[in-house]
Amino acid sequence: MRGVTVLAWLRANLFSSWPNALLTVATLWLLWRALPPFVDWAFLDAIWVAPDSKACRAAAGEGACWAFVAEKHRFILFGTYPYEEHWRPAAACAILVALWVASGLRRLWSWWLAPMWAAGLAAVGVLMWGGVLGLPFVENQRWGGLILTLLLTTFGLAIAFPVAILLALGRRSGMPVIQGLCVGFIELVRGVPLISLLFMASVMLPLFLPERVTIDKLLRAQIAMILFAAAYLAEVVRGGLQAIPRGQYEAADALGLSYWKKTLLVVLPQALRISIPPLVNTFIGFFKDTSLVLIIGLFDLLSTIKVSLTEPAWTGFGVEAYLFAALVYLVFCLAMSRYSQNLERELARAEAGRRT
Amino acid sequence: MRRRSGSAGVGGGAASRVRLSTGDPRLRALAYQAAALAAVIFVGWYLISNTLANLEARRIASGLGFLGREAGFAIGETSLVPYSAADTYLRAIVVGLANTFRVALIGIVAATVLGTLVGLARLSRNWLVAKLAAGYVEFVRNVPLLVQLFFWYAVITENLPVPREAVEPLPGVFLVNRGIFFPVPAWSAVHGWMLAAFAGGVFAAVAYAWWARRRQARTGRRPPVLAGAAALLLLPPAIVWLAGGAPARLSVPELAGFNFAGGAHLSPEFAALAAGLIVYTASFIAEIVRAGVLSVHHGQFEAASALGLRRGLALRLVVLPQALRAIVPPITSQYLNLTKNSSLAVAIGYPDLVSIANTTINQTGQAIEGIAIIMAVYLTISLAISALMNWYNARIALTER
Numbered sequence: 002m003r004g005v006t007v008l009a010w011l012r013a014n015l016f017s018s019w020p021n022a023l024l025t026v027a028t029l030w031l032l033w034r035a036l037p038p039f040v041d042w043a044f045l046d047a048i049w050v051a052p053d054s055k056a057c058r059a060a061a062g063e064g065a066c067w068a069f070v071a072e073k074h075r076f077i078l079f080g081t082y083p084y085e086e087h088w089r090p091a092a093a094c095a096i097l098v099a100l101w102v103a104s105g106l107r108r109l110w111s112w113w114l115a116p117m118w119a120a121g122l123a124a125v126g127v128l129m130w131g132g133v134l135g136l137p138f139v140e141n142q143r144w145g146g147l148i149l150t151l152l153l154t155t156f157g158l159a160i161a162f163p164v165a166i167l168l169a170l171g172r173r174s175g176m177p178v179i180q181g182l183c184v185g186f187i188e189l190v191r192g193v194p195l196i197s198l199l200f201m202a203s204v205m206l207p208l209f210l211p212e213r214v215t216i217d218k219l220l221r222a223q224i225a226m227i228l229f230a231a232a233y234l235a236e237v238v239r240g241g242l243q244a245i246p247r248g249q250y251e252a253a254d255a256l257g258l259s260y261w262k263k264t265l266l267v268v269l270p271q272a273l274r275i276s277i278p279p280l281v282n283t284f285i286g287f288f289k290d291t292s293l294v295l296i297i298g299l300f301d302l303l304s305t306i307k308v309s310l311t312e313p314a315w316t317g318f319g320v321e322a323y324l325f326a327a328l329v330y331l332v333f334c335l336a337m338s339r340y341s342q343n344l345e346r347e348l349a350r351a352e353a354g355r356r357t
Numbered sequence: 358m359r360r361r362s363g364s365a366g367v368g369g370g371a372a373s374r375v376r377l378s379t380g381d382p383r384l385r386a387l388a389y390q391a392a393a394l395a396a397v398i399f400v401g402w403y404l405i406s407n408t409l410a411n412l413e414a415r416r417i418a419s420g421l422g423f424l425g426r427e428a429g430f431a432i433g434e435t436s437l438v439p440y441s442a443a444d445t446y447l448r449a450i451v452v453g454l455a456n457t458f459r460v461a462l463i464g465i466v467a468a469t470v471l472g473t474l475v476g477l478a479r480l481s482r483n484w485l486v487a488k489l490a491a492g493y494v495e496f497v498r499n500v501p502l503l504v505q506l507f508f509w510y511a512v513i514t515e516n517l518p519v520p521r522e523a524v525e526p527l528p529g530v531f532l533v534n535r536g537i538f539f540p541v542p543a544w545s546a547v548h549g550w551m552l553a554a555f556a557g558g559v560f561a562a563v564a565y566a567w568w569a570r571r572r573q574a575r576t577g578r579r580p581p582v583l584a585g586a587a588a589l590l591l592l593p594p595a596i597v598w599l600a601g602g603a604p605a606r607l608s609v610p611e612l613a614g615f616n617f618a619g620g621a622h623l624s625p626e627f628a629a630l631a632a633g634l635i636v637y638t639a640s641f642i643a644e645i646v647r648a649g650v651l652s653v654h655h656g657q658f659e660a661a662s663a664l665g666l667r668r669g670l671a672l673r674l675v676v677l678p679q680a681l682r683a684i685v686p687p688i689t690s691q692y693l694n695l696t697k698n699s700s701l702a703v704a705i706g707y708p709d710l711v712s713i714a715n716t717t718i719n720q721t722g723q724a725i726e727g728i729a730i731i732m733a734v735y736l737t738i739s740l741a742i743s744a745l746m747n748w749y750n751a752r753i754a755l756t757e758r
Contacts, residue, residue, distance in 0.1 A: 176386050189736065197735065204728070205725060285499070320511050
């Protein structure tokens with residue numbers, strides 16, 4: 002019986018008509034041409050561990066040199082952070098990932114997420130800077146690698162999100178001056194490339210501040226990222242606000258709620274709930290965009306990979322290096338995107354359940 | 358106790374009088390706005406005064422005067438605007454702008470084609486093709502564009518062979534570590550006339566379509582629009598080409614010394630940037646196309662065929678206009694994204710606007726002016742496209758009764 006169902010499946014999905022069958026055969030032929038050489042290169046003939054690049058150079062063109070990643074993984078993940086202290090950024094990464102995962106679980110959605118985040122971020126700060134509890138102090142110029150990418154993302158989103166809500170509320174406030182300022186800011190930031198904001202932060206911010214005040218490169222980049230994220234998130238939140246039926250606003254008014262009570266108790270809880278899936282998509286975009294800080298000279302994950310390639314022994318293995326970078330980003334982004342799709346389905350089901 | 362009485366401005370008359378109390382919503386709105394404006398003006402004034410003091414301390418003269426000075430740096434790609442290091446900064450920036458437009462235009466056209474193909478492939482009833490397309494979209498969308506640009510650049514500069522051992526995937530097309538070489542028709546005066554004939558054909562086709570629509574409205578009969586327009590577009594250049602003696606000489610790249618000569622050449626920077634932008638943007642366009650096609654209800658197609666429309670006509674007159682209504686707005690924002698993303702060129706050394714403005718800033722120290730130029734250009738493009746979009750949306754929007 003089983004053989005029959007497999008045949009039936011093949012027939013329905015791959016050979017339902019002559020053109021379809023031709024398409025299948027052509028695709029299979031292409032796969033046959035492309036896949037085996039790739040598997041040979043990436044796995045079978047690849048050099049996985051090697052003390053130096055000699056073995057890799059010998060295998061150039063035949064097999065991938067994953068030994069590059071194996072040899073450089075500490076620098077790629079932790080940048081120039083002191084070698085003996087690498088457990089600290091590793092622990093900080095784990096805490097940040099745990100915070101994100103915990104905030105994603107619907108069972109844990111309650112008020113105590115806020116103190117949890119505060120405690121988690123404080124712990125990350127203590128771990129990274131040190132200077133207390135017997136941890137040696139590490140200045141933030143030496144932070145780098147994966148933790149920098151995660152920090153830029155986390156702090157960027159955590160600070161940009163409340164700002165974005167205020168911007169979205171301002172854009173819909175009906176007060177012409179406030180509306181104008183919010184629209185002006187949002188459209189200005191969304192109309193220019195992120196690079197120009199980063200350049201602005203790296204060369205213009207020092208000019209904006211009084212002479213003796215200097216702020217470091219990391220903070221400047223973080224400010225630019227926050228402004229950028231706030232403008233994009235504000236538009237997502239606005240979409241959520243617009244989707245709330247007018248009756249909700251009117252009912253809140255009829256109860257005599259003040260503007261802030263109406264907003265905090267009636268409008269925002271519903272609007273944010275609707276906007277979670279698009280918000281997560283914006284988060285994914287933002288996570289990918291943190292890679293741009295490389296251009297103004299910060300050592301994020303992509304940047305440490307690029308720097309590793311400049312060492313004379315390991316030049317020329319760019320394809321392997323960037324495939325590895327792609328894999329790391331892919332893991333984080335796919336996790337977020339799968340989560341967003343599941344949540345969207347769940348929320349849609351809950352909504353349908355409420356209607357009936 | 359502070360309590361506002363009803364909402365203001367409901368009936369006019371007594372309700373619209375502003376009372377001097379903190380409970381009046383309109384008075385408070387005025388106060389909020391005045392406070393917000395004052396805060397913005399104060400912050401702006403503070404930043405500007407600091408900036409002026411800093412500029413004075415560093416002896417940097419502000420203003421756009423530097424644009425007239427000699428740039429003194431060479432640019433790798435000047436195929437659209439002639440340029441030499443002795444030209445001014447202004448001209449260098451124009452070259453950068455032209456390079457941005459060059460990669461953006463090519464990227465938009467190619468990404469649309471590739472994205473549409475992938476989007477339709479994902480809808481295919483062929484399981485293999487649909488899964489492959491889905492895998493492409495999932496993979497490419499979730500990897501930062503910058504990683505992809507570095508990847509393509511590494512593929513071209515590190516993994517392609519030197520010119521002597523060039524890879525030749527199609528006759529005359531050579532892939533080497535110095536970029537891509539391919540044959541083009543050798544330029545002759547006839548080609549200029551063909552362009553002119555084609556431009557005339559465009560006008561004639563538009564006029565013909567207008568006439569055909571009027572005629573259909575008058576008589577109910579539909580002249581063959583597509584065939585007529587195609588003939589008007591293609592025939593004039595073909596006739597000019599034949600009349601000009603049918604020049605068919607190709608300029609084919611040939612190995613000369615250590616590099617190729619002749620033909621057309623795409624630099625590794627341009628090829629990597631274009632490949633990255635096309636592959637990345639196409640994955641987003643594929644999703645938009647898929648959603649657009651799915652948004653048209655199946656009954657629409659059946660209703661069209663029930664009315665006796667042939668399959669092609671039903672697609673063109675009934676299904677496509679409805680799908681486009683869902684496709685065009687998000688796809689335009691993808692075009693804008695592609696144009697903005699082309700600024701990542703600076704990371705792999707393609708001389709686009711941002712890259713050249715960055716060099717200018719580094720050489721002259723005119724950071725504010727340089728960044729202002731970048732932002733002004735991109736803002737102009739964005740605002741122009743969104744204005745066009747609003748006009749288009751208003752035109753195709755459903756007229757609700």
